[in-house]
Amino acid sequence: MYKNALPFWKKFNDTELEQTKLNWQSFIKTIPDYPHGNYSGYGIVTSTSANSGYIGTFQRTLAQIKLLRWLNCQLPIEIYSFSDELNETEVFILETVSDVQVKFIDQVVDNESRNLSRYAIKPNAIIQSRFEHVLWLDSDNIPIKDPTYLFHTQHYKKSTAMFWPDFWIGSSMSPIWRVLDLECRQEDYEQESGQILIDKKKAWKPLNLAVHFNRDPVIQNIWLGDKDTFRLAWKVLKVPFHFVRKFLAIGGFLYTRIDRNGTRLPGINFCGHTMIQHDHKGDIIFLHSNAIKYNPNIKYPVELNSRISKPNPWKIYRRYSNTHAYFRPQVIQDSFAFCTYLPTGESGHYPPIFETDMHTLVSPNITEKYVEFGGLVLEERKRKPNETEIEVVDSI
Structure with missing residues (x-):
């Protein structure tokens, strides 16, 4: 950083x-x-x-x-x-x-x-x-x-x-x-x-x-x-x-890119936009959604299983399996998205990633209510020439 x-x-x-x-x-x-x-x-x-x-x-x-x-x-x-x-x-x-x-x-x-x-x-x-x-x-x-x-x-x-x-x-x-x-x-x-x-x-x-x-x-x-x-x-x-000693988690979504011709490009990526904080016992308490506002034109899909009837940017919960003093989360910022992710690798500096459906840990009623109350505000802007578009996907 x-x-x-x-x-x-x-x-x-x-x-x-x-x-x-x-x-x-x-x-x-x-x-x-x-x-x-x-x-x-x-x-x-x-x-x-x-x-x-x-x-x-x-x-x-x-x-x-x-x-x-x-x-x-x-x-x-x-x-x-x-x-x-x-x-x-x-x-x-x-x-x-x-x-x-x-x-x-x-x-x-x-x-x-x-x-x-x-x-x-x-x-x-x-x-x-x-x-x-x-x-x-x-x-x-x-x-x-x-x-x-x-x-x-x-x-x-x-x-x-x-x-x-x-x-x-x-x-x-x-x-x-x-x-x-x-x-x-x-x-x-x-x-x-x-x-x-x-x-x-x-x-x-x-x-x-x-x-x-x-x-x-x-x-x-x-x-x-x-x-x-x-x-x-x-x-x-x-x-x-x-x-609080529990290392924070990241909330976000999986995405692929679409070119100007509407063709899906290869590769599935994770985009984290929310810092998930825990209380003194390690239970989730705050979703600090500090990067959603930097992803203006992403269209979040409605949950297909109807647990949530509003656009849902909180699809994936991801964190390291334990806290380590040498973690180096990385931020990717391009013309269309601002994403945080947790690196992985063979090195002992990177323990395994724990990942699950966000709404197995956080009630979909809560994020749905937040969206209903008007909290998901995105600033639209025009795409630049040759700029790819992000498509949020439900699974790999």
Whole structure:
């Protein structure tokens, strides 16, 4: 993943990196004490927009909160946006769902952060929310059960936060380790921040440091996003957290290609578009469908066995049979698809692949409801000359 980043990382000089280190070290001395009385209770926090350039974000958020209520989740929900990204009608539509409030990021934060990185909305929304205990969900994250129980697990209650793994481990070549004065441990996976569980009272200082990391231009240029700013803020301050150890799976479909003449080309491939995350016991809980939006013209077939009566992009569940510190999932991006897959081979670095029908593990009622609520939003575009088309297939 990081091969292409090496020339980019080398552009940072020693003076720049040292100043960035001094900046965060000075910042932690200014973090105020936890404001007792400002926060209380448990809730879900997410974000949305209608005109940020990300097609379908509003529709995905609406489908997500409707699905949560369909799953009988009673947690209050706060939805954050920058000040100019929702109109009154869109706010009204979101707030028709029970116990949902739409809020806007504070103007000072809005002006300081959004031009640097729109990911900065995440830690700022978590701090600004009225809840003491927060479950953050990205707008394209699909819960498959009521997630309330996560707050009551011993793994959360005895810690300060619960984080989930990404596909990747950090690169020892990254300048971030010099900036943060941390060791790059090859056994540590990076964090995937599509879902975060945080006790703000216990984690007040690292949460504020994560906000700073998302406002620092050098750190943002190294990281290109928010995802690992939380885990490393906790590590810098030596604050304990629970890290889900089960390696995530991939949800996707099998496909072949069709040329301009309508001829099916040889070969069946797997396209993964959803990061499947598990809870502390290893049970599936979240379908973080972060790549579906990058596959605009794929026509997903209706299930032939009629278990689901809507177009279904979630056909295959695939993961390695065990967790290993040297996995290297790969991403394929061409003009027509954005797919993640798990390499296989003779090497001991690649254990056997476990694969099954997605809906033997996740009820088809859940993904069908999500689609019914409008969560599957695809941006159509014209095919380029000589471009092949993807055809989703049911089997090899």
